[in-house]
Amino acid sequence: MEAEGTAHRGDQHVTTAYRKLLEGWGELVKCLCCPFLCLQAGPIAVVDQGWVAVLTRFGVYERVLPPGMYVYNCISQSLQKVCMKMQVIEIPRQAAMTRDNLSVTVDAVTFVTVVDAARAVFQVADYLHAVKTLAASTLLRVIGEHDLQEIFRDRSKINDRLTQTMQGKTAGWGLQVAGVEMRDITIPEAMQRAMAQIAEANREADAKVIVAEGQRKAAFIFADAAEAMERQPMSLQLQWFETLRQISAEKNSTVIVPDSVVSSLGGLGVPGRSSGPGPKAMSTPGQPQCQGGV
Incomplete structure (x- = not known):
């Protein structure tokens, strides 16, 4: 055991010495390139606004560099730029099966922002590809938990659920969804025709319900009117006479009125009523003549 520990310490000393040698060579190269820095030549890196750079030394994470210009050791250090702006990731079209066993094709998009560049670099090999794959699998699973009608009706709620699920799984990668x-x-064409027929049938059923409801209300109104006329028989006679007047106004003709109707109007003070037995004649200025007979 002591021999193994001694050998390990010896390897560490050799590694440390080799690292210092490489760092020295890198610093020498950096100094030699100083005259060319104005031309942005040599070990120089420019980090644009909206980006950061993850700095590593011999593969070990050191720090995150904000936007700016940096001179680094090209032998011992390396930079990896990471975009901190919101990125739009297209999810390939997915053929999914709904809960009611209907086939649909869904096209979706994901909006992602890197909030921790170090995690995005070291926690996942390719965070863009990982987000795309995770979004596709999550989309298939959520679609399978809903009926087709729910998917069309509650699309915003399904989008919110997809976002929450993705956020919970990508937070450890330094990402914010x-x-x-x-x-x-998209649904098959045959299914589209079937849904159109169902929608048309529903509209026709609603129209029939509205018409039936109107007829029911009209029946109640007519029933109330019939009861009122039954309590006041004279109102029915007046209504009948008003109908005759409208008919005679449309055509210049004579309307024959039974004696029973004329006699029933005697108490109303209608002008043109004759007394005595026999046919009765009623006339109004400007109106066709109405004669009564048995």
Whole structure:
């Protein structure tokens, strides 16, 4: 055991010496390139606004460099730039099966922002590919938990659930999912025709219900009117006479009125009523003549 420990310490000393030698060579190269820095030549890196650079020394993480210009040791250090702006990731079209066993094709998009560059670099090999794969699998699973009608009706709620699920799984990668949106949901053409027929049948059924409801209300109104006329028989006679007046106004003709109707109007003070037995004649200026007979 002591021999193994001694050998290990010896390897560490050799490694440390080799690292110092490489760092020295890198510093020498950096000094030699100083006259060319104005031309942005040599071990120089420019980090643009909206980006950061993850600095490592011999593969070990050191720090995150904000936007700016940096001179680094090209032998011992390396830089990896990471975009901190919101990125739009297209999710390939997915053929999914709904809970009611209907086939749909879904097209979606994901909005992602890197909030921790070090995690995005070291926790996952390719965070863009990882997000795309995770979003596709999550989309298939969530679609399978809903009926087709729910997917069309509650699309915003499904988008919110996709976003929450993605955020919970990508937080450890240093990412923030701003949203997952289903842009298009395609169903087979035969299913589209069937849904159109169902919608048309529903509209026709609603129209029939509305007509039936109107007829029911009209029946109640007519029943109330019939009861009122039954309590006041004279109102029915007046209504009948008003109908005759309207008919005679449309055509220049004579309307024959039974004696029973004329006599029933005697108490109303209608002008033109004759007394005595026999046919009765009623006339109004400007109106066709109405004669009564047995």
